[in-house]
Amino acid sequence: MQSSSQPAFDPTSASATTRRDAILSMTALGAAGLAMAAPALAQDAKPAGAPAAARAAFPSAEQLGWDPAKREYSLPKLAHPYSAFEPHIDAQTMEIHHSKHHAAYVAGLNKALKELEKIRKGEGDASLIKHWERELAFHGGGHANHTMFWLTLAPANAGLSGKPSEALLRQIEKDFGGFDAFMAQFGAAANAVEGGGWAWLMWEPMAQALIITQMEKQQEMYFNGARPLLGIDVWEHAYYLKYQNKRADYVKAWANLINWPAVDEFFARARGA
Numbered sequence: 001m002q003s004s005s006q007p008a009f010d011p012t013s014a015s016a017t018t019r020r021d022a023i024l025s026m027t028a029l030g031a032a033g034l035a036m037a038a039p040a041l042a043q044d045a046k047p048a049g050a051p052a053a054a055r056a057a058f059p060s061a062e063q064l065g066w067d068p069a070k071r072e073y074s075l076p077k078l079a080h081p082y083s084a085f086e087p088h089i090d091a092q093t094m095e096i097h098h099s100k101h102h103a104a105y106v107a108g109l110n111k112a113l114k115e116l117e118k119i120r121k122g123e124g125d126a127s128l129i130k131h132w133e134r135e136l137a138f139h140g141g142g143h144a145n146h147t148m149f150w151l152t153l154a155p156a157n158a159g160l161s162g163k164p165s166e167a168l169l170r171q172i173e174k175d176f177g178g179f180d181a182f183m184a185q186f187g188a189a190a191n192a193v194e195g196g197g198w199a200w201l202m203w204e205p206m207a208q209a210l211i212i213t214q215m216e217k218q219q220e221m222y223f224n225g226a227r228p229l230l231g232i233d234v235w236e237h238a239y240y241l242k243y244q245n246k247r248a249d250y251v252k253a254w255a256n257l258i259n260w261p262a263v264d265e266f267f268a269r270a271r272g273a
């Protein structure tokens, strides 16, 4: 299971919430975020003169397990034991999802970064650039998406799954006509994802409004420029052991585990607040 020697993966920790100038500006739109972040990372640079909001990274480089010395990512620890989400998500599903599936995305991401580095140095097969860029997008998206997923998950008995803060609740009411209407649309979007994918609540900065989007696989169907706030993984590996083909039951149960204070924090960062 999990080692206690490493710091807990806690989105509410001071280190998590103050790292607004993290070197890696990556969002749960992993493909877009990583594809752009990787070259920037080569110089460990952030754009000069960029507004603070644009530099705010969530999840942060730290939460993503980025090691600037090794230039690779590591699997983040969860803030709770795998059994903490029972009965809504069973411990076995959590363990496999985190320690096998998420771990595989991290390994695939590191591999893609290494292979692209080789190509840059003239040591790799440049004809495979398209393959490794796709690997980067898929596994980078997978890593970012799952990191967001764990950060916005809390045990049902933690009492965090009621409703968002006043600011986010007012925005939800403005953009969706009410909290229940939002939850209904979000659940319907999640249930209707074809195959493996995600549903996301996002802040869309151009319209200054919340939107609900679907994402196919780990990186497609994103809304360009939008900032992810809350997502649900509807790949079968996220629920099949307990719910089999009843995805809607899983989506309903997951609503008991939403860590609204973490979503509130992402909303504040997305608006640059």
Ligand code: MN3
Residues within 6 Å of the ligand: 097, 101, 146, 233, 235, 237, 238
């Ligand atoms: Mn998954």
